[in-house]
Ligand SMILES: NC(=O)c1ccc[n+]([C@@H]2O[C@H](COP(=O)([O-])OP(=O)(O)OC[C@H]3O[C@@H](n4cnc5c(N)ncnc54)[C@H](O)[C@@H]3O)[C@@H](O)[C@H]2O)c1
């Protein structure tokens with residue numbers, strides 16, 4: 001299929017001297033789709049009763065169902081459409097609108113946005129760091145080509161767009177302890193490269209076309225009722241299942257590998273908060289967000305307080321270890337705290353108690369308490 005993009009310049013903004021909304025328009029067939037020159041791309045206003053209509057892509061992964069639950073509580077069940085290319089389990093299918101959406105299919109994306117009158121888009125589809133290294137061409141397609149489709153559909157339909165980035169957007173030449181928002185970003189994974197690309201493209205679309213792009217760099221996210229999708233930080237989720245069930249865990253990272261981490265409730269709340277923040281409060285469009293930072297050894301010590309017989313052993317995965325060694329050890333998120341009031345609720349002790357309470361009701365955690 002031939003995609004041709006037309007850039008339409010409509011004049012210069014007096015405030016910044018930059019071009020005011022200039023739109024990429026895709027031609028599918030012969031008729032160009034044009035958007036009124038006076039369209040407001042910076043912020044859509046929603047009153048208390050006029051909620052955003054939300055689409056979540058890649059929604060059946062570790063984070064999407066939790067995000068849908070949070071957004072449905074806030075905006076109403078029917079205003080949040082979850083989508084993925086996989087078949088949803090029964091409880092997800094019955095919990096609110098679900099739709100098939102392949103982000104590589106632009107026409108399908110556009111149909112969904114139009115038919116559901118979408119105004120906010122949370123773009124969660126991706127291949128994560130470890131699985132991306134095992135399948136570089138698919139990661140490149142989903143994480144880069146897919147992102148281009150998302151940016152275009154968001155710009156064409158005046159959506160507010162959230163795209164998560166990651167600690168993986170930094171590399172061995174970045175300052176690692178702490179890692180600030182603005183510094184060298186030369187990641188060595190296809191995942192990291194695609195996320196730096198997403199940050200830069202989103203910001204470019206913001207400054208060039210007025211797209212309301214918002215992005216947080218998440219740490220490794222730890223969740224109790226959803227499984228991670230093939231990342232380097234997955235050990236910090238699996239350890240709780242294994243500690244509660246078997247009283248032991250084999251870790252695929254070295255004992256002293258320090259990485260930034262966050263409990264899922266903090267991550268999803270940060271996501272909603274940055275999307276609801278007034279545009280004037282955002283001095284940047286891509287922010288680090290942080291909560292805690294620990295090593296497998298430190299995590300195991302905390303688990304031991306709840307599961308006295310717990311044992312951790314190490315069988316290091318060379319690919320994951322090399323990735324982890326190139327990532328930040330600690331994240332500097334002072335800009336998020338200053339600009340839109342970010343504040344985490346879960347530190348290591350609360351995280352471990354919460355995770356083991358979830359997994360432990362009929363296991364050795366319960367017996368120990
Ligand atoms: N989980 C974390 O620790 C973490 C940390 C930092 C950033 N992030 C980012 O947050 C987002 C969500 O992460 P996650 O952990 O839920 O990921 P995940 O790997 O668990 O889920 C990704 C989803 O994308 C879907 N997907 C793959 N190809 C697709 C396609 N062509 N079209 C539509 N969907 C497709 C998959 O089916 C999957 O359900 C990702 O962008 C990820 O990079 C996650």
Ligand SMILES: C[C@@H](O)[C@H](N)C(=O)O
Pocket residue numbers: 128129130165166167168191218219220221230231232233234
């Ligand atoms: C850190 C994050 O992006 C993901 N959990 C990964 O390890 O790939």
